[in-house]
Amino acid sequence: xxxxxxxxxxxxxxxxxxxxxxxxxxxxxxxxxxxxxxxxxxxxxxxxxxxxxxxxxxxxxxxxxxxxxxxxxxxxxxxxxxxxxxxxxxxxxxxxxxxxxxxxxxxxxxxxxxxxxxxxxxxxxxxxxxxxxxxxxxxxxxxxxxxxxxxxxxxxxxxxxxxxxxxxxxxxxxxxxxxxxxxxxxxxxxxxxxxxxxxxxxxxxxxxxxxxxxxxxxxxxxxxxxxxxxxxxxxxxxxxxxxxxxxxxxxxxxxxxxxxxxxxxxxxxxxxxxxxxxxxxxxxxxxxxxxxxxxxxxxxxxxxxxxxxxxxxxxxxxxxxxxxxxxxxxxxxxxxxxxxxxxxxxxxxxxxxxxxxxxxxxxxxxxxxxxxxxxxxxxxxxxxxxxxxxxxxxxxxxxxxxxxxxxxxxxxxxxxxxxxxxxxxxxxxxxxxxxxxxxxxxxxxxxxxxxxxxxxxxxxxxxxxxxxxxxxxxxxxxxxxxxxxxxxxxxxxxxxxxxxxxxxxx
Amino acid sequence: xxxxxxxxxxxxxxxxxxxxxxxxxxxxxxxxxxxxxxxxxxxxxxxxxxxxxxxxxxxxxxxxxxxxxxxxxxxxxxxxxxxxxxxxxxxxxxxxxxxxxxxxx
Numbered sequence: 235x236x237x238x239x240x241x242x243x244x245x246x247x248x249x250x251x252x253x254x255x256x257x258x259x260x261x262x263x264x265x266x267x268x269x270x271x272x273x274x275x276x277x278x279x280x281x282x283x284x285x286x287x288x289x290x291x292x293x294x295x296x297x298x299x300x301x302x303x304x305x306x307x308x309x310x311x312x313x314x315x316x317x318x319x320x321x322x323x324x325x326x327x328x329x330x331x332x333x334x335x336x337x338x339x340x341x342x343x344x345x346x347x348x349x350x351x352x353x354x355x356x357x358x359x360x361x362x363x364x365x366x367x368x369x370x371x372x373x374x375x376x377x378x379x380x381x382x383x384x385x386x387x388x389x390x391x392x393x394x395x396x397x398x399x400x401x402x403x404x405x406x407x408x409x410x411x412x413x414x415x416x417x418x419x420x421x422x423x424x425x426x427x428x429x430x431x432x433x434x435x436x437x438x439x440x441x442x443x444x445x446x447x448x449x450x451x452x453x454x455x456x457x458x459x460x461x462x463x464x465x466x467x468x469x470x471x472x473x474x475x476x477x478x479x480x481x482x483x484x485x486x487x488x489x490x491x492x493x494x495x496x497x498x499x500x501x502x503x504x505x506x507x508x509x510x511x512x513x514x515x516x517x518x519x520x521x522x523x524x525x526x527x528x529x530x531x532x533x534x535x536x537x538x539x540x541x542x543x544x545x546x547x548x549x550x551x552x553x554x555x556x557x558x559x560x561x562x563x564x565x566x567x568x569x570x571x572x573x574x575x576x577x578x579x580x581x582x583x584x585x586x587x588x589x590x591x592x593x594x595x596x597x598x599x600x601x602x603x604x605x606x607x608x609x610x611x612x613x614x615x616x617x618x619x620x621x622x623x624x625x626x627x628x629x630x631x632x633x634x635x636x637x638x639x640x641x642x643x644x645x646x647x648x649x650x651x652x653x654x655x656x657x658x659x660x661x662x663x664x665x666x667x668x669x670x671x672x673x674x675x676x677x678x679x680x681x682x683x684x685x686x687x688x689x690x691x692x693x694x695x696x697x698x699x700x701x702x703x704x705x706x707x708x709x710x711x712x713x714x715x716x717x718x719x720x721x722x723x724x725x726x727x728x729x730x731x732x733x734x735x736x737x738x739x740x
Numbered sequence: 741x742x743x744x745x746x747x748x749x750x751x752x753x754x755x756x757x758x759x760x761x762x763x764x765x766x767x768x769x770x771x772x773x774x775x776x777x778x779x780x781x782x783x784x785x786x787x788x789x790x791x792x793x794x795x796x797x798x799x800x801x802x803x804x805x806x807x808x809x810x811x812x813x814x815x816x817x818x819x820x821x822x823x824x825x826x827x828x829x830x831x832x833x834x835x836x837x838x839x840x841x842x843x844x845x
Contacts, residue, residue, distance in 0.1 A: 246797040341751040479781045
């Protein structure tokens with residue numbers, strides 16, 4: 235005696251199969267569709283399952299794949315029992331089925347079923363033909379072929395659009411997911427089908443979904459761009475559409491991943507903010523520059539008048555020194571705030587680097603970091619937008635500074651930052667390589683490919699925007715250069731900025 | 741309908757065969773109703789699905805007249821000749837009604 239599950243949506247088939255198999259002494263369970271079959275399979279493991287292909291909610295093909303994905307059902311003998319198997323040239327072995335019997339007049343079908351089961355008793359795998367049994371008894375092939383052709387077109391569309399499409403039953407069980415939906419949700423199709431739609435969402439979103447579904451009978455419901463849901467670390471919007479005309483009352487859900495769109499928007503906001511700050515800074519810097527030159531000028535006049543080495547003179551020198559510092563800061567501010575659309579001009583890396591170091595050097599030294607800079611005086615000029623390259627250098631220096639400060643105190647004696655430059659050649663292209671070598675915390679391997687992504691940061695909230703390296707990457711790319719990282723976690727980071735040399739470029 | 745002959749051809753007991761045909765008639769009644777709704781709503785895919793299911797069962801039971809009608813329903817719906825589909829569904833319904841009389845249920 236075998237425990238046999240028959241899944242078919244037509245009651246005549248179920249009744250016939252029940253009486254045929256019970257007469258042979260088997261125990262028979264029946265299910266009118268894929269979902270009910272899965273319910274039965276939660277508590278029962280049959281020896282044999284007969285599956286129809288065309289069924290409401292979960293199709294026979296999907297059902298076979300789900301069955302084969304469950305370890306406890308691996309040993310079940312799976313038979314497809316279908317009228318369209320032949321027309322569709324069904325590759326039933328690919329579905330995970332062990333045999334396929336064509337539907338037809340009951341007598342022929344019964345012969346095939348009985349002989350398949352008998353084979354099963356004697357020699358399991360060997361004797362079962364790997365072809366569809368009873369195909370000669372099929373009618374109306376042509377008609378179904380046309381039906382299949384149009385279904386295939388729909389399928390091709392669904393398989394290739396970027397929006398995720400889910401179909402749910404009235405009770406919100408998932409019965410269809412296109413490849414885009416599977417990738418957005420991040421759960422394999424076999425697990426996704428028959429799962430509860432609610433369980434896809436984080437707790438905090440479930441209530442909102444519940445509220446949406448309550449009013450679903452009226453019209454379609456949306457989760458829009460203003461308040462997207464999080465799913466699988468992506469931001470998604472939903473469109474939930476009830477299909478009223480269908481007697482099964484299915485619900486379609488269209489998912490759209492708007493993560494990158496949102497990121498671009500944030501990036502744009504940020505750029506706009508930076509531009510506003512830049513304009514403001516430029517204005518302020520300009521306003522400060524005039525009084526500062528006044529202060530320096532007057533202090534110098536006083537010093538001239540007072541030739542003797544007095545305490546007053548010393549104070550005047552300090553005033554001039556401090557005022558010079560303010561002037562330097564203002565100059566740096568201006569170089570950042572300058573119009574972004576300016577043309578590239580020949581400039582020397584050494585000059586750019588020293589003006590950048592001027593902004594951060596004091597802080598490095600204050601934190602006890604040994605700084606060594608070794609830039610040859612003989613470097614040729616390169617064609618760049620200096621303030622942009624300065625920004626790149628500053629970002630790298632800031633990161634090095636942060637990494638060095640994160641290093642545990644016991645290593646404080648080994649904290650250094652070395653900067654040097656060399657000329658390299660690659661495929662007849664000469665470029666200047668600026669190397670920043672710090673003995674900071676390094677970069678973990680698993681995030682190395684993300685560090686240039688916008689908004690990726692390892693710094694605590696408020697400490698970093700995650701934009702530094704992504705902007706730097708963009709700037710270096712615009713200069714036809716490359717940004718290279720070499721690192722070992724806990725030991726060191728080397729950042730190399732390769733920029734093509736002026737002469738070779740034109 | 742010659743149940744005795746039909747059941748012998750299909751290798752079933754006569755009462756068993758009659759039971760299955762009765763079930764077919766019962767199911768087909770609601771299928772017909774759903775077909776009519778689907779035609780009203782011009783829901784071609786659903787007409788196709790229901791006709792496909794009717795076709796299968798008619799074929800199982802060797803009910804060739806019903807099989808031909810189900811095939812016509814499927815083709816006409818596919819070709820968008822819904823008037824023809826509706827007519828065929830009506831023929832199917834009448835024929836089903838006659839069979840009910842024959843079986844006395």
